[in-house]
Amino acid sequence: xxxxxxxxxxxxxxxxxxxxxxxxxxxxxxxxxxxxxxxxxxxxxxxxxxxxxxxxxxxxxxxxxxxxxxxxxxxxxxxxxxxxxxxxxxxxxxxxxxxxxxxxxxxxxxxxxxxxxxxxxxxxxxxxxxxxxxxxxxxxxxxxxxxxxxxxxxxxxxxxxxxxxxxxxxxxxxxxxxxxxxxxxxxxxxxxxxxxxxxxxxxxxxxxxxxxxxxxxxxxxxxxxxxxxxxxxxxxxxxxxxxxxxxxxxxxxxxxxxxxxxxxxxxxxxxxxxxxxxxxxxxxxxxxxxxxxxxxxxxxxxxxxxxxxxxxxxxxxxxxxxxxxxxxxxxxxxxxxxxxxxxxxxxxxxxxxxxxxxxxxxxxxxxxxxxxxxxxxxxxxxxxxxxxxxxxxxxxxxxxxxxxxxxxxxxxxxxxxxxxxxxxxxxxxxxxxxxxxxxxxxxxxxxxxxxxxxxxxxxxxxxxxxxxxxxxxxxxxxxxxxxxxxxxxxxxxxxxxxxxxxxxxxxxxxxxxxxxxxxxxxxxxxxxxxxxxxxxxxxxxxxxxxxxxxxxxxxxxxxxxxxxxxxxxxxxxxxxxxxxxxxxxxxxxxxxxxxxxxxxxxxxxxxxxxxxxxxxxxxxxxxxxxxxxxxxxxxxxxxxxxxxxxxxxxxxxxxxxxxxxxxxxxxxxxxxxxxxxxxxxxxxxxxx
Numbered sequence: 211x212x213x214x215x216x217x218x219x220x221x222x223x224x225x226x227x228x229x230x231x232x233x234x235x236x237x238x239x240x241x242x243x244x245x246x247x248x249x250x251x252x253x254x255x256x257x258x259x260x261x262x263x264x265x266x267x268x269x270x271x272x273x274x275x276x277x278x279x280x281x282x283x284x285x286x287x288x289x290x291x292x293x294x295x296x297x298x299x300x301x302x303x304x305x306x307x308x309x310x311x312x313x314x315x316x317x318x319x320x321x322x323x324x325x326x327x328x329x330x331x332x333x334x335x336x337x338x339x340x341x342x343x344x345x346x347x348x349x350x351x352x353x354x355x356x357x358x359x360x361x362x363x364x365x366x367x368x369x370x371x372x373x374x375x376x377x378x379x380x381x382x383x384x385x386x387x388x389x390x391x392x393x394x395x396x397x398x399x400x401x402x403x404x405x406x407x408x409x410x411x412x413x414x415x416x417x418x419x420x421x422x423x424x425x426x427x428x429x430x431x432x433x434x435x436x437x438x439x440x441x442x443x444x445x446x447x448x449x450x451x452x453x454x455x456x457x458x459x460x461x462x463x464x465x466x467x468x469x470x471x472x473x474x475x476x477x478x479x480x481x482x483x484x485x486x487x488x489x490x491x492x493x494x495x496x497x498x499x500x501x502x503x504x505x506x507x508x509x510x511x512x513x514x515x516x517x518x519x520x521x522x523x524x525x526x527x528x529x530x531x532x533x534x535x536x537x538x539x540x541x542x543x544x545x546x547x548x549x550x551x552x553x554x555x556x557x558x559x560x561x562x563x564x565x566x567x568x569x570x571x572x573x574x575x576x577x578x579x580x581x582x583x584x585x586x587x588x589x590x591x592x593x594x595x596x597x598x599x600x601x602x603x604x605x606x607x608x609x610x611x612x613x614x615x616x617x618x619x620x621x622x623x624x625x626x627x628x629x630x631x632x633x634x635x636x637x638x639x640x641x642x643x644x645x646x647x648x649x650x651x652x653x654x655x656x657x658x659x660x661x662x663x664x665x666x667x668x669x670x671x672x673x674x675x676x677x678x679x680x681x682x683x684x685x686x687x688x689x690x691x692x693x694x695x696x697x698x699x700x701x702x703x704x705x706x707x708x709x710x711x712x713x714x715x716x717x718x719x720x721x722x723x724x725x726x727x728x729x730x731x732x733x734x735x736x737x738x739x740x741x742x743x744x745x746x747x748x749x750x751x752x753x754x755x756x757x758x759x760x761x762x763x764x765x766x767x768x769x770x771x772x773x774x775x776x777x778x779x780x781x782x783x784x785x786x787x788x789x790x791x792x793x794x795x796x797x798x799x800x801x802x803x804x805x806x807x808x809x810x811x812x813x814x815x816x817x818x819x820x821x822x823x824x825x826x827x828x829x830x831x832x833x834x835x836x837x838x839x840x841x842x843x844x845x846x847x848x849x850x851x852x853x854x855x856x857x858x859x860x861x862x863x864x865x866x867x868x869x870x871x872x873x874x875x876x877x878x879x880x881x882x883x884x885x886x887x888x889x890x891x892x893x894x895x896x897x898x
Contacts, residue, residue, distance in 0.1 A: 234261070235258075235261065238254055238257055238258050238261065239258075241254050242254045242255065242258070248280050248283065248284055249284075251280060252277055252280045252281060252286070252289060255273045255276050255277050255280070256273075256277050256289075256292070256293060256296070258273040259271075259273035259274045259277060259293065259296050259297075260296060263296060263299060263300055264461075264462070264463045264464060264465055264466075265462055265464065267300040267301075267303055267304055268300075268304075270296065270297075270300040271297055271300050271301065274293045274294075274296045274297035274300070275297065277289065277293035277296075278290055278293045278294060278297070281293060287320050287323075287326040288320070288321065288326055288342060288343060288346050290317070290320060291317040291318075291320040291321045291346050291350065292317075292346050292349070294313045294314070294316055294317035294320075295313070295314070295317055295346075295349050295350050295353050297313050298310040298311075298313035298314045298317070298353055298354070298357060299353050299356070299357075301313065302353075302356065302357040302360055303465065305360075307357065307360065307361055310357050311357065314350060314353065314354040314357060317346075317350050318347070318350050318351075318354065321343055321346045321347045321350055322347065324340070324343070326343060341381060344377055344380075344381050344383075345381070345383060345386070347374075347377055348374050348377045348378050348381075348383055348386045348390075349386065351370045351371070351373050351374035351377070352370070352371065352374045352386070352389060352390055352393065354370050355367045355368075355370035355371040355374065355393065356393065358370060359397075364397070364400075367397070368394075368397055371390060371393055371394055371397065372394075374386070374390050375387065375390045375391075375394065378390055384417050384420065384421060385417070385418070385421040385423055387417055388413075388414045388415075388416075388417030388418035388421060388423065388426070389414070389418070389426060391410045391411070391413050391414035391417065392410075392411065392414040392418075392426060392429065392430055392433070394410050395407045395408075395409075395410035395411040395414060395433055396433055398410065399433060399436060399437060399440070401834075402440070402820065402822045402823070403834070404437055404440050404441060404820070407433070407437055408434070408437050411430055411433050411434050411437065412434070414426075414430055415427065415430050415431075415434075418430065424457065425457075425461050425463070427457050428454045428455075428456075428457035428458035428460075428461065428463055428466040428467075428470070429454070429458075429463075429466045429469070430454075431450045431451070431453045431454035431457065432450070432451065432454040432458075432466060432469055432470045432473060434450045435447045435448070435449075435450030435451040435454065435470075435473060436473060438450060439473075439477065439481075444477075444481060444482075447477065448477070451470055451473055451474055451477070454466065454470045455467065455470050455471075455474075458470060464498045467494075467498060468495055468498050471491045471492075471494050471495045471498075472491075472495060472506070472510075474487075474491040475487075475488045475489075475491035475492045475495070475510050475514075476488075476510070478491065479510065479513055479514055479517070483517065485514040485515070485517040485518045486518075488510065488513075488514040488517075489511060489514045489515070492507050492510045492511050492514065493511075495507050503534075504530075504531075504534040505531050505532075505533075505534030506531075508527045508528070508530040508531035508534060509527070509528075509531040511523070511527040512524050512527035512528045512531060515527065525607075525610070525611060526583075528611075529579065529583060533575065533576060533579055586606075586607070586610060589606065590607075644691035644692070644695040645691075645695055648688050648691050648692050648695070651684045651685075651687050651688045651691075652688060654684055655681050655684045655685065655688070658677050658680055658681045658684070659677075659681060661677050662674045662677040662678055662681070665677065712758065713756045713757055713758050713898075714756070714757075714758075714759065715754040715755070715756055716754055716755060716756075716757050716759045716762075717753075717754055718752060718754075718755055718757070718762075718801055718808060718810065719748040719749075719750070719752065719801055721759055721762065721763055721766065722746075722748070722766055722799050722801060722810060723746060723748070723799075724763075725763050725766045725767045725770060726744060726746065726766075726770055726799050727744075728767065729767055729770040729771050729774060730742070730744060730770075730774070733771070733774050733778075737778075740774075740778055741795065742774055742777050742778070742795040742796065742797055743794055743795065743796040743797070744797060744799075745796060745797070745798040745799075746798070746799050746800065747798065747799075747800035747801075748800065748801050749800075749801050749802045749803050749808075751803050752801060752802075752803045752808050755808055755895065755897055755898070756898040757855060757895065758855070761851045761854075761855075762851065762852075762855070762895075764847070764848070764851065765847075765848040765851050765852060765859075765893065766799075766810065766812070766893075768844040768845065768847070768848050769812040769848065769891045769893075770797065770799065770812055771844075772844070772845075772891075773797045773812055773813070773814035773816070773889070773891075774797060774814075775835070776814045776816030776817065776888070776889060777795030777796065777797060777814050777815060777816045777888075778795060779816060779817065780793065780795065780815075780816045780817045781793060781795050783817065794815075795814075795815070795816075796814070796815045797812070797813070797814050798811070798812075798813040798814075799811070799812055799813075800813070803897075804894075806896065806897055807857075807894050807895060807896050807897055808894070808895055808897060809892060809893070809894050810892075810893040810894075810895070811890055811891070811892050811893075812890070812891045813888065813889070813890040813891075814888045814889055814890075815887070815888040816888050816889065817865070817888075818863040818864050818865040818887060818888055818889055819834075819863045819865055819889060820865045821865075824861060824863060827845050827861065828845050828846055828848075828849045828859075829846060830843060830846040831843065831846075832846075852893055852895070855895055855896075856895075856896050857893060857894050857895040857896065858893070858894050859891065859892070859893050859894075860891070860892050861889060861890065861891050861892070862889070862890045862892070863888070863889035863890070864887040864888070
């Protein structure tokens with residue numbers, strides 16, 4: 211089909227859908243006007259809230275609020291929670307994070323209460339009261355995760371998404387699972403874990419298509435296009451981006467359109483070096499009723515005009531970008547500060563006053579810079595007519611451009627400082643998580659013991675024993691999370707300590723063999739299903755070398771544990787293959803004597819790691835393991851220990867998806883292939 215025919219068909223579909231959308235809105239308003247009871251009013255207003263959620267968020271909030279009032283009046287508490295979720299979604303996209311946080315926490319508190327089972331108007335599905343409650347909880351956790359991602363709390367966002375996925379899988383909510391996999395794929399794409407992102411997005415597309423829920427497929431196609439770009443499949447990326455635009459246009463989803471136009475502009479600017487096409491898609495973003503980030507769009511336009519060599523337009527859009535960046539920076543800081551201070555009960559009048567003050571300052575700033583631009587333009591016109599002063603004016607223009615670049619550098623530095631703050635907060639949160647578990651389970655145990663005492667007083671020994679069992683399980687969890695907190699603190703202290711051990715002659719073969727077996731039996735004790743083949747290749751001619759055995763032992767143990775984790779992970783992902791060839795997890799530890807040094811190698815046949823991960827593995831607090839399974843200090847500490855021994859530690863790794871074909875239909879060329887060949891860490895220590 212010719213591209214002109216394709217565009218015409220998309221246009222006709224959009225016109226037809228626009229008409230049907232208008233008819234749907236009119237029919238909903240008419241139905242609301244003639245609604246006979248509160249149940250009908252609630253259902254119609256809930257549909258209107260969803261109708262407006264990506265088009266007019268203020269209207270969506272208005273109808274959500276009306277739904278909440280009706281549900282509270284009739285004591286339909288699960289409907290209250292459901293409408294709070296819709297309202298929180300709209301508030302998140304308006305950067306009103308504090309108010310959105312209030313909506314989600316209040317809704318989750320309702321939905322987590324089993325006494326509210328069935329407290330909902332009869333729905334169109336056949337779910338039981340308990341199942342209906344879990345359905346609402348799944349939606350809440352997913353929406354709350356998106357809100358936390360908007361505030362850059364990506365760890366909490368991932369935790370909430372995994373909780374939502376667990377509930378959806380347990381209850382077989384396939385439609386919801388499609389939405390959750392969609393968001394999880396985006397998370398892994400952000401972390402550059404491309405193969406996992408690809409699998410999740412394809413699974414999401416299949417689940418949503420089977421459920422007949424095609425509205426999110428615009429976002430799904432955009433993400434698959436981004437993944438294709440990561441793999442340098444440019445033609446596939448363009449195909450998926452255009453498919454995303456068609457679907458998002460059909461549903462008038464401005465958020466998805468903005469994101470896809472942004473990807474198209476970036477593609478034409480940075481990959482194809484086609485500034486005219488980049489300018490076209492940037493202008494399309496400007497026409498989305500304020501949906502896009504103007505500062506970001508103006509920077510795109512400035513870069514495109516720079517590529518075209520249009521200096522006047524570069525100055526114009528760089529100036530506008532800095533103005534908008536400053537506005538957005540101030541606005542976002544206000545929103546995040548409100549969230550951090552938990553200002554959930556502050557007066558509406560106070561919020562309006564702060565917003566008015568911010569808008570007033572922004573108007574003054576815009577007026578001032580616009581005045582400056584007017585002066586520059588006026589001077590340019592005068593200089594055009596007066597060639598005698600041309601040189602002087604050119605110098606003034608260069609000075610203005612230099613000042614603009616300086617301002618831009620200051621903004622970039624501010625963002626770097628903000629990133630440093632996020633890192634500090636992440637470290638604090640790493641320790642706070644297990645402590646929260648300890649505190650929460652301690653409070654629950656206090657209540658359980660009080661209940662057990664009451665049951666004993668009544669002579670109910672069976673109930674008392676059951677309560678005692680619950681208390682014992684909670685105590686085990688308290689001990690587990692207490693030890694986790696202790697391990698994190700010790701790891702950090704070890705990382706910052708220079709160590710005080712003394713070097714002594716040590717049999718490196720015996721040391722490696724001891725820690726090899728220690729690691730294996732330790733993992734076997736935690737997971738009875740764990741199994742791996744252990745191989746050793748020791749050079750008996752090495753003899754003893756002068757090292758600090760505790761420190762080098764810690765390094766070897768860390769590398770072996772990581773190797774066991776890698777092969778166990780591949781043994782699990784092997785199940786995702788349709789072409790299921792036998793795979794035997796294997797870890798090999800070897801030593802070898804070189805001329806003036808000895809070499810220790812720890813090798814696994816896991817999935818391997820991409821180059822982007824290899825560059826970061828020795829950085830403090832960097833980890834690819836799920837939350838709670840790693841602090842990110844092991845390899846960083848190992849690097850410091852080996853360096854202190856005047857040695858080196860390096861890694862070789864060949865990366866790829868699990869062996870055999872993946873469970874996907876028509877993936878981009880080049881994705882399907884052999885699995886990764888694993889990783890090998892190499893330590894070299896001098897013989898002293």
